[in-house]
Amino acid sequence: xxxxxxxxxxxxxxxxxxxxxxxxxxxxxxxxxxxxxxxxxxxxxxxxxxxxxxxxxxxxxxxxxxxxxxxxxxxxxxxxxxxxxxxxxxxxxxxxxxxxxxxxxxxxxxxxxxxxxxxxxxxxxxxxxxxxxxxxxxxxxxxxxxxxxxxxxxxxxxxxxxxxxxxxxxxxxxxxxxxxxxxxxxxxxxxxxxxxxxxxxxxxxxxxxxxxxxxxxxxxxxxxxxxxxxxxxxxxxxxxxxxxxxxxxxxxxxxxxxxxxxxxxxxxxxxxxxxxxxxxxxxxxxxxxxxxxxxxxxxxxxxxxxxxxxxxxxxxxxxxxxxxxxxxxxx
Amino acid sequence: xxxxxxxxxxxxxxxxxxxxxxxxxxxxxxxxxxxxxxxxxxxxxxxxxxxxxxxxxxxxxxxxxxxxxxxxxxxxxxxxxxxxxxxxxxxxxxxxxxxxxxxxxxxxxxxxxxxxxxxxxxxxxxxxxxxxxxxxxxxxxxxxxxxxxxxxxxxxxxxxxxxxxxxxxxxxxxxxxxxxxxxxxxxxxxxxxxxxxxxxxxxxxxxxxxxxxxxxxxxxxxxxxxxxxxxxxxxxxxxxxxxxxxxxxxxxxxxxxxxxxxxxxxxxxxxxxxxxxxxxxxxxxxxxxxxxxxxxxxxxxxxxxxxxxxxxxxxxxxxxxxxxxxxxxxx
DNA sequence: ATGAAAGCGCTAACAG
DNA sequence: CTGTTAGCGCTTTCAT
Numbered sequence: 001x002x003x004x005x006x007x008x009x010x011x012x013x014x015x016x017x018x019x020x021x022x023x024x025x026x027x028x029x030x031x032x033x034x035x036x037x038x039x040x041x042x043x044x045x046x047x048x049x050x051x052x053x054x055x056x057x058x059x060x061x062x063x064x065x066x067x068x069x070x071x072x073x074x075x076x077x078x079x080x081x082x083x084x085x086x087x088x089x090x091x092x093x094x095x096x097x098x099x100x101x102x103x104x105x106x107x108x109x110x111x112x113x114x115x116x117x118x119x120x121x122x123x124x125x126x127x128x129x130x131x132x133x134x135x136x137x138x139x140x141x142x143x144x145x146x147x148x149x150x151x152x153x154x155x156x157x158x159x160x161x162x163x164x165x166x167x168x169x170x171x172x173x174x175x176x177x178x179x180x181x182x183x184x185x186x187x188x189x190x191x192x193x194x195x196x197x198x199x200x201x202x203x204x205x206x207x208x209x210x211x212x213x214x215x216x217x218x219x220x221x222x223x224x225x226x227x228x229x230x231x232x233x234x235x236x237x238x239x240x241x242x243x244x245x246x247x248x249x250x251x252x253x254x255x256x257x258x259x260x261x262x263x264x265x266x267x268x269x270x271x272x273x274x275x276x277x278x279x280x281x282x283x284x285x286x287x288x289x290x291x292x293x294x295x296x297x298x299x300x301x302x303x304x305x306x307x308x309x310x311x312x313x314x315x316x317x318x319x320x321x322x323x324x325x326x327x328x329x330x331x
Numbered sequence: 332x333x334x335x336x337x338x339x340x341x342x343x344x345x346x347x348x349x350x351x352x353x354x355x356x357x358x359x360x361x362x363x364x365x366x367x368x369x370x371x372x373x374x375x376x377x378x379x380x381x382x383x384x385x386x387x388x389x390x391x392x393x394x395x396x397x398x399x400x401x402x403x404x405x406x407x408x409x410x411x412x413x414x415x416x417x418x419x420x421x422x423x424x425x426x427x428x429x430x431x432x433x434x435x436x437x438x439x440x441x442x443x444x445x446x447x448x449x450x451x452x453x454x455x456x457x458x459x460x461x462x463x464x465x466x467x468x469x470x471x472x473x474x475x476x477x478x479x480x481x482x483x484x485x486x487x488x489x490x491x492x493x494x495x496x497x498x499x500x501x502x503x504x505x506x507x508x509x510x511x512x513x514x515x516x517x518x519x520x521x522x523x524x525x526x527x528x529x530x531x532x533x534x535x536x537x538x539x540x541x542x543x544x545x546x547x548x549x550x551x552x553x554x555x556x557x558x559x560x561x562x563x564x565x566x567x568x569x570x571x572x573x574x575x576x577x578x579x580x581x582x583x584x585x586x587x588x589x590x591x592x593x594x595x596x597x598x599x600x601x602x603x604x605x606x607x608x609x610x611x612x613x614x615x616x617x618x619x620x621x622x623x624x625x626x627x628x629x630x631x632x633x634x635x636x637x638x639x640x641x642x643x644x645x646x647x648x649x650x651x652x653x654x655x656x657x658x659x660x661x662x
Numbered sequence: 663a664t665g666a667a668a669g670c671g672c673t674a675a676c677a678g
Numbered sequence: 679c680t681g682t683t684a685g686c687g688c689t690t691t692c693a694t
Contacts, residue, residue, distance in 0.1 A: 004686095021663090049687050053687080056687090084428075093427070348672095348681065355673090359679075
């Protein structure tokens, strides 16, 4: 079967421990011996068994990743970023999709905890209590959520919302609707809160249409409430929902942006391809993925000496065709 | 730190092996003892170390998955299917994204091989030789590709193309363009071949515009060639590309489906949301994911006794608004 | 600079 | 039914 370290040792005429050293810390072993071992290893196609190594070193070289829903285009981008960075660092990654089921998340963490050095939880939906509880099982880094003193990488939700409101204000909008995402979502709460503050400061009115599934269908469902609210602009929790709104508005013969302006969040690949192209708050998704890995590494290596590891990445409003000057108010 | 099997043994006043047995094969141990062990385990929050278990049993309880590009909406659906089925079977899954780099794939397989019981390779781009070579490292199941006698789950590409051509023929189309995807892609070759056969049989003409990146941008780039070819219909390798074609046609003021009909493949979530909604060959993506795991399990358990494990899933043309009756030919 | 021995956490004979 | 023994593949003292 597969060659073990003993096979290599035998082939090179040394002991297993020498092989181990030769393949790892180069300095502690005679160059000639090292060469011999290296060749034997190559010849036999030797690949160390990481599980066995992990058993003794306590380091697995693996990393866990949990996302709520891979079908939401927001997450694949993050996963790609994480993948890429993990691969550079020679880490393998376990992926689990919770299917937006908050109750399932702790189980997923626990299932993986023993096999990884740490995990990245992307937009976890589970309760704070659960989060704190599972944080004892392994090293955690949160993405898109902030809880207690847990290491976290967030995106500047508030800044994004402020930019959106400033943009709409410049276009003369006064009444704006908010189409909310999952109630359990931290970023949903953050965005809503920021919106409240920003609209109040701008002397604008914010109509909350409630919480909807963070998908195309959710936006479709919300669109009629938006129309009924008599607003001239709407901001949706994410692009998928914004696209749903767009589609429903078109179906009802309501012109975008002439009658209603629409703003999304995420800048998923397809938002630029929509017709009209969607104005949206762009989030640095792949960068967030990469940096979350870096954050995890720093936590893993520096121990718990410094301040809580946190980082916030900037967001950027992309103005496209779905927003325009507000129509004149009715008499 | 974390409780080991010895801790549980001590707490329950039995030997580690009894704990092992009590927690696994229920029959071989005294019910009373078993109860005691179970309680001790619960109390200590014991979770077996799967890596250690795998070391001795040879089964890791892990499964590998490699996809070319998670940013292509086709793959997340498959990954979700695989995830779901794997979880049911209590398997954890390693995910790697090769970023459409055929040369990187063998390395990814080898990196994971030792830590998994088997792997699913989704639309692998690597050469047949590489594929055969890595198939020695671990149990493989191919999705969306067929090579040698390797276990494979495929989708009925030919059937899908036949349905598309029959549909276009019914709509009076005679000249049809093909917008190809990655040259290395097996399904790309399959679809093209099927198209050749089907058009020939129908007395239609097929114009091949070449190979493009399997993304929105690829479709945009191909669209002008489609127009220049003077066809009344176009079939794209995938929906992303079809959407790109759609967008470029609109930009050029060419009406769809009035002047040109457009057909995609995959039925990604957004194809139904496009305007006009995209006619496409739907592939059972999540089902393919689930069944690929089942296939892997059957190969793993049944050994290599029976015929090569293969399965082909049916495809289904979804007729939507992007296809219509061909415009009358020019005099 | 290298080898021998011990052991990571677990399961699988083998006794009893 | 249960404990003892051995060992999966690897790294790491501790000697030499």
